[in-house]
Amino acid sequence: MLQPVAVGSKTLADYTHICGRDLIEEIRALAEPLKGARVLHLSATAFGGGVAEILYTLVPLMKDVGLEVEWQVIYGREEFFNATKLMHNALQGAPDDLTEAQWDTWQRYNEMNSRELVGGWDVALVHDPQPAAVFQLVPEKAKGWIWRCHIDVSTPNPATIQRLLPYIKDYPQSVFHVPDYVPEGMGGTVNIVPPAIDPLAPKNMALSPDDASYVCQQFGIDVDRPLITQVSRFDPWKDPLGVIDAYRIVKEELPEVQLALVGSMASDDPEGWDFFNATIAHAGGDPDIHILNNFNNVGAIEVNAFQSHSDVLVQKSTREGFGLTVTEAIWKGRPFIGGNVGGIPLQIENGISGYLVDSVDSCAARALDILKDPALGKALGRRGKEHVRKNFLTPRYLRDYLKIFSELQSSNSR
Numbered sequence: 001m002l003q004p005v006a007v008g009s010k011t012l013a014d015y016t017h018i019c020g021r022d023l024i025e026e027i028r029a030l031a032e033p034l035k036g037a038r039v040l041h042l043s044a045t046a047f048g049g050g051v052a053e054i055l056y057t058l059v060p061l062m063k064d065v066g067l068e069v070e071w072q073v074i075y076g077r078e079e080f081f082n083a084t085k086l087m088h089n090a091l092q093g094a095p096d097d098l099t100e101a102q103w104d105t106w107q108r109y110n111e112m113n114s115r116e117l118v119g120g121w122d123v124a125l126v127h128d129p130q131p132a133a134v135f136q137l138v139p140e141k142a143k144g145w146i147w148r149c150h151i152d153v154s155t156p157n158p159a160t161i162q163r164l165l166p167y168i169k170d171y172p173q174s175v176f177h178v179p180d181y182v183p184e185g186m187g188g189t190v191n192i193v194p195p196a197i198d199p200l201a202p203k204n205m206a207l208s209p210d211d212a213s214y215v216c217q218q219f220g221i222d223v224d225r226p227l228i229t230q231v232s233r234f235d236p237w238k239d240p241l242g243v244i245d246a247y248r249i250v251k252e253e254l255p256e257v258q259l260a261l262v263g264s265m266a267s268d269d270p271e272g273w274d275f276f277n278a279t280i281a282h283a284g285g286d287p288d289i290h291i292l293n294n295f296n297n298v299g300a301i302e303v304n305a306f307q308s309h310s311d312v313l314v315q316k317s318t319r320e321g322f323g324l325t326v327t328e329a330i331w332k333g334r335p336f337i338g339g340n341v342g343g344i345p346l347q348i349e350n351g352i353s354g355y356l357v358d359s360v361d362s363c364a365a366r367a368l369d370i371l372k373d374p375a376l377g378k379a380l381g382r383r384g385k386e387h388v389r390k391n392f393l394t395p396r397y398l399r400d401y402l403k404i405f406s407e408l409q410s411s412n413s414r
C-alpha cells in the first residue's frame, strides 16, 4: 500500500567542483561506517512542494555514498489530505483546528500505513506531520527514528500542537530549519538543519541567457520587456494576490513590466485549485500577467528558465518554512525580493544579497529600484549566489544527515 518512489541516480563526485573537495571528503568519511545501513524516508507525496523536491536529490546521493535507501509515500485519500492540510495550516498559525472526526481520520490513516509498513530499517526518517504518528504506533519497525519538520511551527494554533505533541516529542532525533520552529516540549535530540537545493538538477543547472529567454518566449513572455516572477504553490501564505497588487503599482510607473506567477499543484494540497482560480480572478484578465502551472507543461526546466531570465524574482510569502524557491532563485544570480518571514531572512541579507519586505508597497518600491538600476540587481544577485553556494547546496545537507545517522548508530550500540 505504501508506494515506493523511483528516484534515479546521482554521483557525489560530480559536485566537487561546486562544493569543494573538503566537503566531499568529509561526506565520504562519515558514510564509511554507515555503509549498507537501511534507511527509509517516509513522506506524504512524491510530487509538488519542497519535501518531494529535496528527496529526489537527497535519496540518490545517500545511495551513492553506500547507504541502502528507500523513499516511500504513505497511502491517503482526500479525507486524509483535507485533514492534514488543515493541520499544516493550523501548525503555521491558522485559527481552525481539526475537528474530532478529522483527528480520527488522521489517526486511522496513520494506523493503516503503520500496519502496512515493512520493518527492519536502521533509520526511518519521517517527514512532516502527515505520517508523524508512525513512530508511536510501530516503534519496533526501525532501530532509529528521526522526525523531520519542514514547516514553520513557531506560532502554532495551541490546540493543534498540543494534540500533535505526544506523537512527535519522543522521536530520538528531530530536525528543524531554525531554532524558532521547535515546539516547546520536544524530547530527544533536536537538530537545527536548514534544507538545500541541488545545483545540478535540471531546475538549477546553468542555462544560457539565450536558452532561458527562448523557453520564456514560448510561454508568451515578451523577452524584450522587464519581467517579475514568483514561483510557488498556489497557497494563501505565498501571497500571489499581494504579488499582483505590487506588480500593479510597478506598472503605473513602468507600463512595460510583465508578471509571471508560476505555480505547481501538489497532490496533497486539495486547496490549491480553489486558490489558483482566485488568483486568476484577481489578475482580472491583464494580458501581461502570466499564470502558469505544471498542467501547462511548466516543469523543472521551465522554472529554471523563468528564474534565470527574470529581472526581479519575488517570494512575497507571509509564512514560509524555509522557501526552496528562494534558494533556487538566488542560485540563478538574479535580484530577489522576499517576505521577511520564516526561512527567508536566513537566506537573504537585506540590502546586501536581496531585499526583505513586509508589505505590498515596499515590495513594489524595491522592484522599481531594481528595475531602474540593473547594476544594483547584478550586485545583489552575485552576493546571493555565493551565500547559497556556501550554505544551501545538497552535499552540505547530506553531510548533516550523515552526522545524525552516526549519532543514532552509536546511541543504538551503547
Ligand code: UDP
Residues within 6 Å of the ligand: 048, 049, 050, 051, 053, 203, 231, 232, 233, 262, 263, 264, 265, 293, 294, 298, 299, 300, 303, 321, 322, 323, 324, 325, 326, 328
Ligand atoms: N515548484 C515547481 N514548480 C512550480 C512551483 C513550485 O517545481 O510551478 C517547486 C519549487 O521550485 C520548489 C518547491 O516546488 O522546489 C517548493 O518548495 P518551497 O520550499 O519553496 O515551498 P513549499 O511548497 O514546500 O511550501
